[in-house]
Amino acid sequence: xxxxxxxxxxxxxxxxxxxxxxxxxxxxxxxxxxxxxxxxxxxxxxxxxxxxxxxxxxxxxxxxxxxxxxxxxxxxxxxxxxxxxxxxxxxxxxxxxxxxxxxxxxxxxxxxxxxxxxxxxxxxxxxxxxxxxxxxxxxxxxxxxxxxxxxxxxxxxxxxxxxxxxxxxxxxxxxxxxxxxxxxxxxxxxxxxxxxxxxxxxxxxxxxxxxxxxxxxxxxxxxxxxxxxxxxxxxxxxxxxxxxxxxxxxxxxxxxxxxxxxxxxxxxxxxxxxxxxxxxxxxxxxxxxxxxxxxxxxxxxxx
Numbered sequence: 001x002x003x004x005x006x007x008x009x010x011x012x013x014x015x016x017x018x019x020x021x022x023x024x025x026x027x028x029x030x031x032x033x034x035x036x037x038x039x040x041x042x043x044x045x046x047x048x049x050x051x052x053x054x055x056x057x058x059x060x061x062x063x064x065x066x067x068x069x070x071x072x073x074x075x076x077x078x079x080x081x082x083x084x085x086x087x088x089x090x091x092x093x094x095x096x097x098x099x100x101x102x103x104x105x106x107x108x109x110x111x112x113x114x115x116x117x118x119x120x121x122x123x124x125x126x127x128x129x130x131x132x133x134x135x136x137x138x139x140x141x142x143x144x145x146x147x148x149x150x151x152x153x154x155x156x157x158x159x160x161x162x163x164x165x166x167x168x169x170x171x172x173x174x175x176x177x178x179x180x181x182x183x184x185x186x187x188x189x190x191x192x193x194x195x196x197x198x199x200x201x202x203x204x205x206x207x208x209x210x211x212x213x214x215x216x217x218x219x220x221x222x223x224x225x226x227x228x229x230x231x232x233x234x235x236x237x238x239x240x241x242x243x244x245x246x247x248x249x250x251x252x253x254x255x256x257x258x259x260x261x262x263x264x265x266x267x268x269x270x271x272x273x274x275x276x277x278x279x280x281x282x283x284x285x286x287x288x289x290x291x292x293x294x295x296x297x298x299x300x301x302x303x
Contacts, residue, residue, distance in 0.1 A: 058183050058185055059175075061183060061185065061191070062165070062178050062181045062193060063175070065165060065206055065212070065213065066173060068211050068244075069162065069164035069165070069243070070162060070163075070241070070243045071241065072100075072240065072274040073100050073274070074097075074100075074274045074275060075097075075098040075240070075272065075273075076095070076096065076098075076272070076273050076274070076275040076278070077096045077269040077270065077272040077273065078093070078094075078095055078096075078269070078270050078271050079093070079095060079096045079106070079267050079269055079270070080093055080266075080270075081093070081094050081265070081266070081267055081268075082264075082265070083263070083264070083265055084262075084264040084266075092109075092116070093109055093111060094106060094108040094109050096267065096269060097278055099280050101155075101171055102123075102280045102281075103120060103121065103122050103280045103281065104121040104154075104157060104158055104161050105118065105119065105120045105121070105282070106118070106267075114131075115131055116130075116131050116132055117129060117131060117132075118131070120281075120282055121158070122154060123154045123155070125139060125141075126138070126139055126140075127282060127284070128293070128296055129284065129288070130296065130299065134285075134287055134288045135288060135289050135291045135295075135296070135299075136289075136290055136291070137290070137293050137295075137296045141154065143293065145255075145293075150218065150228050150229070150230050151168075151199060151218075151220040152218075153168065153169060155168065155170065156168055156218070160216060161249070163213050163216070163234050163246050163249070164213070165178075165181065165193065165213070167180075168197050168200065180195060181194065181195050182195070187208070188208055190206070190207070190208070190214070191206050191208045192204065192205055192206070193206060199220055199221045199222075200218060200219070201219040201220075201222050202217070202218055203216075203218075203219075204217075210244075212237065212244065213234060214234060214235070215231070215233050215234065216230075216231070216232040216234075217229060217230075217232075218230045218231075228253070228254055228255035229253075229254045229255075230252070230253055230254075231251070231254070232249060232251050233250045234246035234248065235248045236248040240274075245269075245272060248267070248268055249265075249269075250264065250265070250266050250267075251266075252264045252265075
C-alpha cells in the first residue's frame, strides 16, 4: 500500500512537472512569436514610412526641377546656328523665335543681312523654307523621317528647346503627372529623372544643387533594330526673368533615317528677350514651289 502511494505520488509529480514544462515552453513560444510578429510589423511600418518619405522627397525635387522652367510666353534671341548633317557643317547667323504652345522658329540670316532659310515647328505641321531657290516643304510630323523615327511631335520638340520636363502630347504637367517620374534621391551629383511612355524612354540629367536640367536623352524603341535617340545638351545658363535659360543648346539626332546615322544642331543664343511683337505663323508666297522633304535635304547636302 505504501509502495502504491509512493508510486502514485511519483506519477503525479512527473505529470505535474511535464505539464509545467509544456506550459512554460508554450508560453515561451507564444512570447517569441508575438515578439517576432511585432518586430516584423515594426520593420514593415518603418520601411513604409521610409518609402513614403523618399517618395515625398522625390516628388518635391521633381516639382522643383519643373518649377525652374522658364515661365515666359515668348523667347526671342539672336543665334549662331550650326547644322552637321550628311558629313557636312553649315554655320550661319540667325534668330530664334518661340511662342509657347504655338511655334518654334529658326530664321537663318547670314551676317544679319538677308534671310536665306527658315525652319518652323507648329502643333500641326513643320515648315522648311529655302529663300534662295524659292522652295518650301510643309509636312506633318509623321511625314518627316527624322522626326517620325524618334517619335517626336511638336510638344516634345518644344520642351527640348525650352529645356523642361514633359510628357508626350501634354501642354502642362500636374502633380499627378509629376508623380509618374522617378528619381534616386541618394544621388548627390548628377541626378537623373526618368519617365517611360509607350516606346519612348526619357532621361533628364539634372544639377542637384540648382535643380536644373543639364541634359535630355530620349530613346525611341529601345533595344530594337528601330531604336533611335535624341540628345540635348544645355549649358551657359543666363537670367531670363526670375528663371535661368540655357544660351547653348546642342541637339543630336541618332537615327537610321539619316545617311550618316546622325544630325546635330548647335544653337548659341545671345541677347535673349521676351519680345511679343512678331507673327507666330509664316505665310508662304505663291511664288514659292512646294517640294518634298527628300528633295530639300538632298539640296542641303549639296550646299
